Amino acid sequence: MSGPAAPAVPSYEVRALAGIPEVRPGDDLAALIAAADPGLRDGDVLLVTSKIVSKAEGRIVRAESREEAVDAETVRVVARRGALRIVENRQGLVMAAAGVDASNTDPGTVLLLPEDPDRSAAGIRSALRELLSVDVGVIVTDTFGRPWRTGLTDVAIGSAGVRVLDDLRGGTDDRGNPLSATIVATADELAAAGDLVKGKAAGLPVAVVRGLGHVLGEGSAAADLVRAPADDMFRLGTSEAVREAVTQRRTVRAFTDEPVDPGAVRRAVAAAVTAPAPHHTTPWRFVLLESARSRLELLDAMRDAWVEDLRRDGKSEESIAKRVRRGDVLRNAPYLVVPCMVTDGAHDYGHARRDAAEREMFVVAMGAGVQNFLVALAGERLGSAWVSSTMFCRDVVRKVLGLPEGWDPMGAVAVGHAAAAPAERPARSAAAFIEVR
Numbered sequence: 001m002s003g004p005a006a007p008a009v010p011s012y013e014v015r016a017l018a019g020i021p022e023v024r025p026g027d028d029l030a031a032l033i034a035a036a037d038p039g040l041r042d043g044d045v046l047l048v049t050s051k052i053v054s055k056a057e058g059r060i061v062r063a064e065s066r067e068e069a070v071d072a073e074t075v076r077v078v079a080r081r082g083a084l085r086i087v088e089n090r091q092g093l094v095m096a097a098a099g100v101d102a103s104n105t106d107p108g109t110v111l112l113l114p115e116d117p118d119r120s121a122a123g124i125r126s127a128l129r130e131l132l133s134v135d136v137g138v139i140v141t142d143t144f145g146r147p148w149r150t151g152l153t154d155v156a157i158g159s160a161g162v163r164v165l166d167d168l169r170g171g172t173d174d175r176g177n178p179l180s181a182t183i184v185a186t187a188d189e190l191a192a193a194g195d196l197v198k199g200k201a202a203g204l205p206v207a208v209v210r211g212l213g214h215v216l217g218e219g220s221a222a223a224d225l226v227r228a229p230a231d232d233m234f235r236l237g238t239s240e241a242v243r244e245a246v247t248q249r250r251t252v253r254a255f256t257d258e259p260v261d262p263g264a265v266r267r268a269v270a271a272a273v274t275a276p277a278p279h280h281t282t283p284w285r286f287v288l289l290e291s292a293r294s295r296l297e298l299l300d301a302m303r304d305a306w307v308e309d310l311r312r313d314g315k316s317e318e319s320i321a322k323r324v325r326r327g328d329v330l331r332n333a334p335y336l337v338v339p340c341m342v343t344d345g346a347h348d349y350g351h352a353r354r355d356a357a358e359r360e361m362f363v364v365a366m367g368a369g370v371q372n373f374l375v376a377l378a379g380e381r382l383g384s385a386w387v388s389s390t391m392f393c394r395d396v397v398r399k400v401l402g403l404p405e406g407w408d409p410m411g412a413v414a415v416g417h418a419a420a421a422p423a424e425r426p427a428r429s430a431a432a433f434i435e436v437r
Contacts, residue, residue: 011211012193012209012210012211012212013209013210013211014193014194014196014197014207014208014209014210015197015207015208015210016194016197016198016199016202016204016206016207017033017036017038017204017206017207017208018036018204019035019036019037020032020033020036020052020204020205020206023052023055023056023205024055024056025055025056025057025058025060026056026058027055027056028056028127029048029052029053029056029124030123030124030127030128030131031127031131033046033048033124033128033206034128034131034132036206038132038206038208039208040128040132040134040136040208041134041136041210042134042135042136042213043135043136043210043212043213043216044134044136044137044208044209044210044213045136045137045138045139045162045190045208045209045212045215045216046124046125046128046136046137046138046139046206046207046208047139047141047154047190047191047193047194047198047206047207047208047209048121048124048138048139048140048141048205048206049140049141049142049198049205049206050099050113050114050117050140050141050142050157050158051101051104051111051205052205052206053114053117053120053124053140053158054101054111054112054113054114055111057114057115057120059111059112059113059114059115060105060106060109060110060111060112061109061110061112062108062109063108063109063110064108066097066100066102066110067083069098069100069110069112070085070087070097070098070100073087073089073090073098073099073100073112073113074087074088074089074098075087075088075089075090075092076088077240078094078235078236078237078240079236079237079238079239079240080237080239080240081237084096084097085097085098086237089113090115091113091114091115091116091117091157092223092226093113093142093157093226094226095142095144095145096144096145098113099112099113099142099157100112100113113142113157114140114157114158116158117140117157117158117159117222118158118159118160118221118222118223119158120140120158121138121139121140121158121159121160121222122138122160124138124160125137125138125160125161126160135161135216136161136216137159137160137161137162137215137216138158138159138160138161138162139156139158139159139162139187139190139191139194139222140156140157140158140159140222141154141155141156141157141191141194141195142154142155142157143155143195147234153191153192153195154191154192154194154195154198155185155187155188155191155192155225156185156187156188156190156191156222156225157222158221158222159187159220159221159222160221161216161217161218162186162187162190162215162216162217162220163186163215163216163217163219163220164185164186164187164188164220164221164222164224164225165183165184165185165186165187165220165224165225166183166184166186166215167183167184168182168183168184169182169183185225186215187222187225188225190209190212190215193207193209194207194209195207245375245378245379246375248378249374249375249378250378250383250422250423250425251384251385251386251422252383252384252385252414252416252418252422253329253385253414254332254418254419254420255332255333255334255383255414255416255417255418255419256416256417256418256419257334258334258416258417259334260334260335260382260415260416260417261380262288262290264377264380264382265288265335265337265377265380265382265415266288267376267380268373268376268377268379268380268382269286269373270376271372271373271375271376272284272286272339272369272370272372272373272376273369273372274372275365275368275369275371275372276365276368277362277365277369278345278346278358278361278362278365279345279346279347280345281343281344281345281346281362281365283341283342283343283344283345283362283365283366283369284339284340284341284342284365284366284369285339285340285341285342285407286337286338286339286340286373287337287338287339287340287401287403288335288336288337289335289336289337289338290335294401295330295331295333295336297400298336298338298397298400298401299327299330299331301393301396301397301399301400302327302389302390302393302396302397303324303327305392305393305396306323306324306327306389306392306393307320307324309392310323327387327389329385329387329414330387330389330412330414332414333385333414333415333416334415334416335414335415335416336412336413336414336415337373337412337413337415338390338397338401338409338411338412338413339366339369339370339373339409339410339411339412339413340403340407340408340409340410341362341363341366341407341408341410342406342407342408343359343362343406343408344406346358346359346362363410366410370386370410370411370413373413374386374413377413377415381417382415382416382417383415383416383417383418383422384413384414384415384416385413385414386411386412386413387411387412387413387414388411389411389412390409390410390411390412391408391409391410391411394408394409397409
């Protein structure tokens with residue numbers, strides 16, 4: 001007697017397709033593939049190198065240089081090192097040189113990626129169904145480098161009839177442990193498998209995968225593989241991230257009710273105190289008002305002092321009420337910080353001009369610390385607004401908060417989660433602020 005049949009061991013076959021001629025603009029790519037006797041069956045996955053798709057679609061353009069074409073195809077520079085640029089291109093892909101290819105094309109021309117790779121894949125799939133009466137998946141592939149890993153690999157930039165992602169979240173592994181973050185990039189794995197037989201210089205731009213019919217399916221596209229900006233923790237290169245952090249910081253005046261993480265504020269303070277300072281001093285102190293009681297007590301006392309000043313100035317009650325409402329940004333914030341300056345270590349020259357300059361050095365250092373703080377808060381996805389009001393009633397602030405006499409409040413920072421995206425800020429040309437001697 002024979003025992004029970006052994007369970008089937010998963011396997012698949014991948015092979016390159018020979019016989020594809022040089023592709024030229026206007027060629028019917030599906031017809032060329034069909035003419036090469038691909039032996040396709042239902043459930044196969046066809047892997048097509050983007051270069052021949054681009055050639056068939058006439059994505060060959062004249063350019064004085066490759067860099068000129070890269071400029072035209074770039075939506076956003078992600079990272080730059082010398083002549084190398086990692087960019088987001090018009091298709092939403094983040095890759096070197098926007099995918100512009102100057103190889104295997106006539107001098108003075110470059111090859112751009114397909115305008116819509118998912119649409120290209122769908123067109124090839126539909127045409128092969130008509131020509132060969134088969135239901136296959138189609139993936140358009142291109143070569144990418146990757147963060148953290150040396151070397152290139154093929155990935156899917158276009159897809160039709162393939163479930164590009166296998167979302168395993170909510171399931172369990174073979175030990176019963178829950179899977180909470182596992183999403184497999186199936187289309188990229190298929191693309192990489194095909195590259196093993198196509199090669200980079202073998203003149204074999206098409207491959208066929210057989211035995212994985214379960215990956216076929218409708219309703220997804222390669223565009224689904226592109227991580228949304230809000231979820232991309234590595235959206236920028238180093239120098240680009242520094243510039244973005246500084247230039248994209250905005251003053252936020254309206255906040256949600258979501259609590260502020262005290263740890264995030266403390267991390268921002270740690271960044272703040274790396275600012276330059278005179279005489280190796282540390283002139284920064286940050287008072288964190290984490291309780292509603294402390295915030296209300298301070299703001300009420302500051303309001304009363306402001307009203308008294310305005311009445312002394314002869315302002316009308318209507319004018320006073322209007323001005324006091326400007327403080328609502330602090331009153332409505334879920335978290336307040338009062339940066340203070342201390343001048344321990346300052347030199348006493350006994351000379352008015354030099355002593356004034358000495359204090360100004362500390363004020364500049366304080367401003368650098370506050371700027372570091374605001375930028376670091378933005379990096380923590382927290383909005384902020386620096387308001388100068390505590391500088392106009394320092395004695396009141398010191399009294400309410402119980403601060404030492406030598407601590408000079410230097411404004412207040414409202415902190416919270418922005419209620420809406422800040423308005424775009426018009427670009428400023430550095431030339432307007434520069435004098436060269």
